[in-house]
Amino acid sequence: MSTSITIPRPDDWHLHLRDGAMLQAVLPETARDFARAIIMPNLVPPVVKGADAAAYRDRILAALPEGMAFEPLMTLYLTEDTDAEDVAAAHASGLVKAVKLYPAGATTNSSSGVTNFDKVRPVLEKMAEIGLPLCTHGEVTDHDIDIFDREAVFIDRVLDPIRKATPGLRVVMEHITTANAADYVRSQDKDLGATITTHHLIINRNHILVGGIKPHYYCLPVAKREEHRIALRAAATSGDARFFLGTDSAPHTDANKLQPCGCAGCFTATNTMPLLAHVFEEEGKLDNLAKFASENGPNFYRLPVNEGTLTLTKGDAPTAFPQQIDTQDGPVTVFDPGFPVHWKVA
Ligand SMILES: NC(=O)N[C@@H](CC(=O)O)C(=O)O
Numbered sequence: 001m002s003t004s005i006t007i008p009r010p011d012d013w014h015l016h017l018r019d020g021a022m023l024q025a026v027l028p029e030t031a032r033d034f035a036r037a038i039i040m041p042n043l044v045p046p047v048v049k050g051a052d053a054a055a056y057r058d059r060i061l062a063a064l065p066e067g068m069a070f071e072p073l074m075t076l077y078l079t080e081d082t083d084a085e086d087v088a089a090a091h092a093s094g095l096v097k098a099v100k101l102y103p104a105g106a107t108t109n110s111s112s113g114v115t116n117f118d119k120v121r122p123v124l125e126k127m128a129e130i131g132l133p134l135c136t137h138g139e140v141t142d143h144d145i146d147i148f149d150r151e152a153v154f155i156d157r158v159l160d161p162i163r164k165a166t167p168g169l170r171v172v173m174e175h176i177t178t179a180n181a182a183d184y185v186r187s188q189d190k191d192l193g194a195t196i197t198t199h200h201l202i203i204n205r206n207h208i209l210v211g212g213i214k215p216h217y218y219c220l221p222v223a224k225r226e227e228h229r230i231a232l233r234a235a236a237t238s239g240d241a242r243f244f245l246g247t248d249s250a251p252h253t254d255a256n257k258l259q260p261c262g263c264a265g266c267f268t269a270t271n272t273m274p275l276l277a278h279v280f281e282e283e284g285k286l287d288n289l290a291k292f293a294s295e296n297g298p299n300f301y302r303l304p305v306n307e308g309t310l311t312l313t314k315g316d317a318p319t320a321f322p323q324q325i326d327t328q329d330g331p332v333t334v335f336d337p338g339f340p341v342h343w344k345v346a
């Protein structure tokens with residue numbers, strides 16, 4: 001018995017493509033299934049100015065294999081020195097679709113992020129005026145806050161005050177991992193959306209820690225308790241327009257993951273769509289997969305839904321996904337859901 005589902009071609013509203021050899025290796029993994037993606041700016045050095053984003057966009061398009069179509073939607077990395085006029089010009093030209101807020105030190109390559117939020121007020125006010133969304137890595141970095149509480153505390157101490165002080169600012173809470181975040185989104189107006197990753201619909205913190213430490217399940221924000229995973233599944237599969245797919249596919253070489261101090265990030269670009277079909281079917285919500293992966297995101301970003309389609313089919317045999325992809329920097333392990341998945345992209 002086999003089943004199939006056809007949806008408008010999906011987009012990824014939170015993606016790490018890196019640069020150089022890594023970009024070359026991971027870009028086809030996304031471009032194969034996705035029409036567009038919001039490209040994270042946390043390179044070393046970060047993508048801060050409009051000119052940096054234009055140059056990075058050119059490098060991405062140059063790395064795209066012949067015959068593949070893909071549109072990178074560029075973002076700027078917000079620093080305390082970001083110039084509001086440069087942001088406005090990059091938005092007006094159509095180049096930049098969002099600005100990314102990293103609290104300094106919160107995650108991979110975030111050392112140029114924001115410590116004093118008062119310093120970025122002029123930029124946030126300009127963004128509210130021109131309707132340019134702010135994407136947030138929503139975790140505080142205070143040493144006295146437990147890592148499992150850092151998202152919930154960010155909402156109370158940083159996000160809610162910023163939104164109250166900046167009426168009209170459109171915000172995407174990126175890669176939410178808690179019921180607290182999903183509830184906060186639902187309690188607010190349409191100027192607030194949230195992305196949810198594939199892996200946070202599949203793993204909880206036990207997957208990382210029980211039976212030995214599993215570095216390939218370690219990402220930030222770190223996966224939380226099972227009750228939070230259940231809440232994220234409810235939000236993602238609900239069809240609610242404020243929740244949409246951002247895979248946060250974040251490639252690191254195995255050499256960098258399998259360390260005494262290993263990098264944070266799960267690489268899910270290769271198998272995200274089949275995994276999502278599995279999750280949505282399990283929840284009895286396959287009909288809402290198109291909303292989550294293809295419609296809610298463009299609607300929030302005020303872009304058209306893609307005209308092409310993607311078909312997923314379910315077969316009798318489990319799909320064999322590659323365990324790793326090769327890069328010139330070394331292998332990158334593909335996220336393993338830990339159960340057989342029968343869906344594949346047709
Ligand atoms: N999610 C992660 O664990 N890592 C991301 C950064 C981020 O999105 O926080 C990365 O760039 O590797």
Ligand SMILES: [Zn+2]
Binds near residue numbers: 137174175220
């Ligand atoms: Zn992040």
Ligand SMILES: [Zn+2]
Binds near residue numbers: 014015016040248250
């Ligand atoms: Zn990310």
